[in-house]
Structures are given as C-alpha cells and as structure tokens.
Amino acid sequence: MKKIQLILSLSLLIQLGIAQDAHYWTEQFGTKSMLLSNSVVGVVEDLGAVYYNPARLALIDNAAFVISGKVYELNKLNVANATGDNAGASQNSSDFGGAPSLVAGTFSIKGWDNHNFAYAFLTRRRMNMNLNGMSDAYGSLIDPLPGDEYFSGELGISKQFTEEWIGGTWSYSKNKRYSVGVTGFVTIRNQESKSTSQLQAYNNEDVATYYNRKSYSFSNYGLLFKIAGAAKYEKLDIGITFTTPTMGLSGSGSFRYEQYFSAIPGSDEIYVRNLQKGVQSTFKTPMSVAVGFGYKLFGGTLMASAEYYTSIDQYNLMQGTEFIGQSNNLSYTPVLYDHLESVTNFGIGYNFVFSERVNGYISYSTDYSASTEENQNLDDNSMYLKASTFTSDINHFGGGIVLNLKKADITLGATLATSSYKMERPIDFPDGNGGSIVDPDEYSKVNWNRWRFIVGISVPFVNDIAKKWENKLTGEDK
Incomplete structure (x- = not known):
C-alpha cells in the first residue's frame, strides 16, 4: 500500500507545475x-x-472602435521524463484555437466637450489545463497481495478558469496635455479544479481497486476601479494607474470528495463520499500601481512600464462544513485557500516609424509568479487545497507591424510567452522489475510555450458615422 500512496501523492505535483494561475501580465489588451x-x-x-491607463483616452486623437481582432493561440507543453518509464520518456501536448481579445468602443455625451467615454469587454485571465497519465506493469508490486500481480493506474489533473471584465471609462482633459480618467469594471470569475487517481491490481485470485477524487468549483462577482493620470509633452509621455482590490459582490461554490478502496488482504475497505454545494466564496485580488513613459528617440518611440502588486495574506477562499467518512469515521473539512506574494513586473518596447503609414513594434516583459512555495498537504485524506499553484516565472516577447490606411488600421504580429523549469517527477509508476518507485534525485523538465498570432482591424471613422446617424435622428443635419 505504501507504494500506491506514493503514486497518489505524486499525482498532485502535476497541479503544482502546469497551471498559469498566479500571474498578472499573462494577457495583453488592444492590438498595439x-x-x-x-x-x-x-x-x-x-x-x-x-485597461492600462483610462486617462490616456482623452489624449488619443482618433480613438478607434475595435470591430474585429482575431488572435490565434498555439500552446505547446513538454514534460520530459514525466512517467519515469525510461530516461527519455516525455509527454507532449499542444492545442490551437482562438485566444481572448478586447472588444471596446467610444461614445460621447452632448454638452460634455472635454469629456471622453468608452466601454470595454475583456477576458482578464483564462486557463484550460488537462494532464493525464496512465501505465501498467506486472510483478510483485503490492506487498499484501501474494505473488505477482497485474497493476494498472490512471492519474488526471484538470483546472479551468475564466475571469471576464465588463467596464466603462470616463476621461477628462482641458488642454490635451494633462488628463485624468477612471474605469470601473464588474468582474466575473469562474474556476474549477479536479484531481483523480484510479488504480487496480489482480493476482489471479483477488482484484484490488482504489479511487480518489478531489474537486472544487466557484463563481465570484466583484467590482474594482482603475484611477489614472497622464501627461503629454513634445517628446515625452508619462502615465500612472492605481488599481483597487476587488470588492466582492457575491460568490458561491462547491466541494466534492470521493475515496473508495477494497480487496487488499489485511486492510480496511474504504467508502467515503461527500458533496457540498452553495458554499460561500470570497475571491481577493491585490492593489497595484503602474507607471510608464514613452520617449521619442531615433525617429521612433522608446517605451517602458512597471507595475507593483501588493501581497495577499493567506485567507480561506472557501471553507466547507466538517463531514465524517462513512466507512472510516475520519473527520474531513474541505478548505480552499490562497496566499500571494508581492511582485513587480516590467516591460520595454520600441515603435519603429518606417513611414507615415507603416510602423513596426518589438518588446519584452516579465510575468513573475505571485504564488507562494509553502508545502502543501498531499495526504489523500486532506481536503486543504491551494487555489494558486504555479510558482515559475514567464517571459513575454512581441513584435509586428501596423498599417495605417485611410479607412482602417491593420495590425499583424505575434507574441511568445515561455517558461522552462525543473520539478519533482510528477508521475511515477512501478516498472515491474522490483525497483524503487520514487527516486528523490529524479526530476521532470517542463517547457511551456504559447504563441499568439494577431490580425487586428481598427476603424477610426466609426465615431463619425455614429455622429451622422445621431444628427439625422435629432434633425440637426437639416
């Protein structure tokens, strides 16, 4: 049984290594x-x-309505030596599809000449991670079962979340040099996670089975604000943005726990099952302050930004009620907690002006993880779970061109997010030769790359069309 328990605990290490759930700069908004x-x-x-600086809205000469922006995303994941089957064993996965993008537009209010307004719908963060491993072996693998046995096992980890923001922006500038602005966002966060382990063995007489599942899900609604200032000079532009913590409006979730075990001589059979719905949920986000500048240099513009995010002390995102296992009389209390460190990200980019109608862009930024590295309880009987688990940093690179045509701006480009790190080998099955299942010196190397290919169209004259229709409806064009 000890060997089986080691396999089960190691499966949870997948969750520690793959999910991009503790980063703030993973997404970008707006084509440029x-x-x-x-x-x-x-x-x-x-x-x-x-999103970046609401005050800048008043300083943009031709604020465009984003009518289409296609972003295609290619994710590639490689886990070298993932199962321990041999020195070269690895798991590879990839997927290709659409990526989240910004939908936004501007509008005006009659009589408010120096005031600018906009609305936006954006996907602030998103993740869909699934990793499964399976293996089988034959040999004397489970001590309580006499003789050799057939052994098979399957492990799985999945985690999905989306965070949608719906906002409205007000910006004011009296002289087109200094401006202030505020964006208010309603936030909608949906998250779920599941880990499962299923093992079975047969020794020509008895069949032994084990099944364990832990899962949770929650939905939260909140409100936050971005408060900003900007200044525009002949060669220098500067800006600052404060983002408030999320003020919770409502939230609820659920826990599910199952554990079944049977037919091992000398061991107690186990049946534990519990489902809790309507558990109160509170989701916290940090306060942040971002500063940035753009300086005209060598015929183009050099730009840089930095953003500091405060830490979040450990708190219970959800806590269920205590329950007693049906067969073992053990006490369980499901808890989902989080704990985030403070981080500072920075980015740098350059705008090449090739001609009046052609601009090029190149950039780099950091994306540090805020997840803490405290040890988690990997015991199968534990329901003390951590919400943010990805502790490795991500690097971002971007580049492309923008064609400024008479009736539209067309953006073509690509970005790369990449992370590479070592971790304890996440899955380790018996090899059937009597060897040790776990080698403390063995590691898996994880490589994650996300390519995004951007095709964007912005139409500056949409506001003029809207104004003409407004004049027709009000009779002002007569």
Whole structure:
C-alpha cells in the first residue's frame, strides 16, 4: 500500500507545475498593446487605454472602435521524463484555437466637450489545463497481495478558469496635455479544479481497486476601479494607474470528495463520499500601481512600464462544513485557500516609424509568479487545497507591424510567452522489475510555450458615422 500512496501523492505535483494561475501580465489588451507586451502604461494609443491607463483616452486623437481582432493561440507543453518509464520518456501536448481579445468602443455625451467615454469587454485571465497519465506493469508490486500481480493506474489533473471584465471609462482633459480618467469594471470569475487517481491490481485470485477524487468549483462577482493620470509633452509621455482590490459582490461554490478502496488482504475497505454545494466564496485580488513613459528617440518611440502588486495574506477562499467518512469515521473539512506574494513586473518596447503609414513594434516583459512555495498537504485524506499553484516565472516577447490606411488600421504580429523549469517527477509508476518507485534525485523538465498570432482591424471613422446617424435622428443635419 505504501507504494500506491506514493503514486497518489505524486499525482498532485502535476497541479503544482502546469497551471498559469498566479500571474498578472499573462494577457495583453488592444492590438498595439499586445505587440508591446504591456509596456504601454504611459503611451497607450489604442482602446487598451480602458485597461492600462483610462486617462490616456482623452489624449488619443482618433480613438478607434475595435470591430474585429482575431488572435490565434498555439500552446505547446513538454514534460520530459514525466512517467519515469525510461530516461527519455516525455509527454507532449499542444492545442490551437482562438485566444481572448478586447472588444471596446467610444461614445460621447452632448454638452460634455472635454469629456471622453468608452466601454470595454475583456477576458482578464483564462486557463484550460488537462494532464493525464496512465501505465501498467506486472510483478510483485503490492506487498499484501501474494505473488505477482497485474497493476494498472490512471492519474488526471484538470483546472479551468475564466475571469471576464465588463467596464466603462470616463476621461477628462482641458488642454490635451494633462488628463485624468477612471474605469470601473464588474468582474466575473469562474474556476474549477479536479484531481483523480484510479488504480487496480489482480493476482489471479483477488482484484484490488482504489479511487480518489478531489474537486472544487466557484463563481465570484466583484467590482474594482482603475484611477489614472497622464501627461503629454513634445517628446515625452508619462502615465500612472492605481488599481483597487476587488470588492466582492457575491460568490458561491462547491466541494466534492470521493475515496473508495477494497480487496487488499489485511486492510480496511474504504467508502467515503461527500458533496457540498452553495458554499460561500470570497475571491481577493491585490492593489497595484503602474507607471510608464514613452520617449521619442531615433525617429521612433522608446517605451517602458512597471507595475507593483501588493501581497495577499493567506485567507480561506472557501471553507466547507466538517463531514465524517462513512466507512472510516475520519473527520474531513474541505478548505480552499490562497496566499500571494508581492511582485513587480516590467516591460520595454520600441515603435519603429518606417513611414507615415507603416510602423513596426518589438518588446519584452516579465510575468513573475505571485504564488507562494509553502508545502502543501498531499495526504489523500486532506481536503486543504491551494487555489494558486504555479510558482515559475514567464517571459513575454512581441513584435509586428501596423498599417495605417485611410479607412482602417491593420495590425499583424505575434507574441511568445515561455517558461522552462525543473520539478519533482510528477508521475511515477512501478516498472515491474522490483525497483524503487520514487527516486528523490529524479526530476521532470517542463517547457511551456504559447504563441499568439494577431490580425487586428481598427476603424477610426466609426465615431463619425455614429455622429451622422445621431444628427439625422435629432434633425440637426437639416
């Protein structure tokens, strides 16, 4: 049984290594802003301003309505020596599809000449991670079972979340040099996670089985604000943005726990099952302050940004009620907690002006993990779970061109997010030769790469069309 328990505990290490759930700069908003890897707080020129710096909205000459922006995403994951089957064993996975993008537009209010307004719908963060491992072996693997046995096992980890923001922006500038602005966002966070272990063995007489499942899900609604200022000079643009912590509006979730075990001589059979719904949920986010500048240099613009995020002390995101296992009379209390460290990210980019109608962009930014590295209880009987688990840092690179045509701006480019790190081997099955299942010196190397290919169209004259229709409806064009 000891060997089986080791396999089960190791399966949870997958969760520690793959999920991108503790980063703040993983997404970019606005076509040019994506090419510049978040380095645009002081000089954002598209409707990404509603997120990066609301004050900049009043300084943009032709705020465009984003009518389409296609972003295609390729994720590639490689886990070298993942199962321990042999020195070269690895697991590879990839997927290709659409990526989250910004939908935004501007509008005006009659009589408010120096005031600018916008609305936005954006996917702040998103993740869909699934990793499964399976193996089988034959030999004397489980001590309580006499003789040799057939052994098979399957382990799985999945984690999904989406965080959608819906916002409105107000920005004011009296002289087109200094401006202030505020964006209010309603946030919607949905998250779920599941880990399962299923093992079975047969020795020509008895069949032994083990099944364990832990899962949770929650939904939270909140409200936050971005408060910003900006200044525009002949060669220098600067900006600052404060983001408030999320004020919770409502939230609830559920826990599910199952553990079944039978037919091992001398061991007690286990049946434990519990499902809890309607558990109160509270989701916290940090306060942050971002600063940035853009400086005209060598015929183009050099830009840089940095953003500091405060830490979040350990708290219970959800806590269920205590329950007693049906067969073993053990006490269980499901808890989902989180604990985030403070981090500072920075980005740098450059805008090449090749001609009046052609601009090029290149950039780099950091994306440090805020997840803490405290040890987690990997005991199968524990329901003390951590929400944010990815502790490795990510690097972002971006580049592309923007064609400024008469009737539209067309953006073509690509970005790369990459992370590479070592971790304890996540899955280790018996090899059937009587060897040790766990080698403390063995590691898996994890390589994660996300490519995004951007095709964006912005239409500056949409506001003029809207104004003409407004005049027709009000009779002002007569």
